Amino acid sequence: MFFPISHSHISPLYLAIIGFLIGILGGFFGVGGSFIAGPALRAMGVDWNFAVGTDLAHIVGKSVVAAKRHRALGNVDLKLGLLMAVGTIGGAECGAQLIQILKRTGNVNFVVSIVSIAVYVSISSFMIWESRKTLRNQTGKKRTSGNKSDESAFKHVTRRIQRLRLAPMVHLPVSGVRISLWIIIIVSFIGGLFSGFLGGGAGYIRMPSMVYVLGIPTHLAVGTDLFEIIISASYGTFTHAVKGNVDILIALVMNTGAAIGAQIGAISTQYFAGPKIRLAFVPLPLIGAAIVIYTMVTGHKL
Amino acid sequence: MKRDTAQTVRAFLVELVIYAVLVIGYFFLVLHFLGGWLYNLEQHHRYTYAGTAILLIIGQAVVLENVTSMLLRLIRGRTE
Helix, strand or coil: CEECCCCEECCHHHHHHHHHHHHHHHHHHCCCCHHHHHHHHHHCCCCHHHHHHHHHHHHHHHHHHHHHHHHHCCCCCHHHHHHHHHHHHHHHHHHHHHHHHHHHHCCHHHHHHHHHHHHHHHHHHHHHHHHHHHHHHHHHCCCCCHHHCCCCCCHHHHHHHHHCCCCCEEEECCCCEEEEHHHHHHHHHHHHHHHHHHCCCCHHHHHHHHHHHHCCCHHHHHHHHHHHHHHHHHHHHHHHHHCCCCCHHHHHHHHHHHHHHHHHHHHHHHHCCHHHHHHHHCHHHHHHHHHHHHHHHHCCCC | CHHHHHHHHHHHHHHHHHHHHHHHHHHHHHHHHHHHHHHHHHHHCHHHHHHHHHHHHHHHHHHHHHHHHHHHHHHHHHHC
C-alpha cells in the first residue's frame, strides 16, 4: 500500500500487527511503545522525522482505546491526569529546547545516548529490586485484597513525600492520595522533559514515578498515564504535523491493530497484582537501552 | 473453568475474524478516498491538516473501541 504523505510503500498487515503488539504493551503497562514503533517504521524505509511524528499520532489513538477500557475498569484518575498534563507539556518543551542547545554544541547524539542508557538501566534495576522485595514480603503474609493488591517495598519513602506540606495540597479521591500540587507538577515535568529529550511518550519514567513518588496504585498509574498520554501526545502530534512530520494514514492503519491489542492489554491487568505488573515492566526500559547501545556501536539508527 | 476459557478464546477468535473483514473493507474504502484529500491538505494547509489528523485518530479510536466492545458483547452473548 502506498502512503503518499511520507512517500513510502508498507504492507497494511505489517502495520496492523505492529500496532497490535504495541497496543498490548500500552494497555498493560501504560507506555506509548515508541521504542518498538520507531524502529518498526524505520525498518520499512520511513524517514526518521516521519517515524517520530507518525508514532506520536498512533500513540494518541492507541491511548484513547486503552484509557477508555481502563476507565471502564475504574483505573483512571481524571483529576491527576489533567494536572499531570500541564507539567508534561511544559517539560516536553524544555526537553526539546535542551536538544536544540546540544545540537548547537554538536554533542547531541552522544549526550542523549549516554543519558538514556543510564536512565533506562537505573529504572529497570530499581524496579527489579523493589518488585522482587515486595513479592518476597507478600509471600509471608496472608493476601486479603486479591489480584489487585498493591504493596510496595518503597512505601516508606512515598509516605514521607506525601507528608510534605507544600501548599497547595491536592486531594485525589480516586487514587486515595493527598499530596502537594508541586510534587505532581515536578514528577510530570520530569516525565515531559525526558519525553522531549529522548523522544516517545516517556511512559517508562512516568508510570514508575507515579507509583513510587506519588504513591498511586499500579493499576491506576497505568490507566491515568494512558489518559495523560492522550493529552500530551495530541500536543506533540499537532506540533509535528505542522512541521510536516506526520503521515496520519500510516497511524490510522496501525491503530486498527492497536484497538484490539490495547483492549487485551487493559483487561489483562485485572489478573495481575501491582508488584507483578511492575516486575513484568522491567524488560521494557532494557529494550530501549539495547536499541540505543546498538545505535551507538553500529552507527545505524533503528 | 476450562469450558469458560475455551468459550472466551472462541469468542475472541470469532471477533478477530469479523474485525479483520471490517478493517480490510475500511482500508480499501475509507483510506483510498481519504488519501488524496489528506495529501493535498498536508501539502497546502498544514494547520488544518494537524487538527484534522488529531480528530481522525481520536475519532477512529473511539469508533474502533465501540465496534470491538459491541462485537465482543454480541459474540459472548451468543456463545453463552
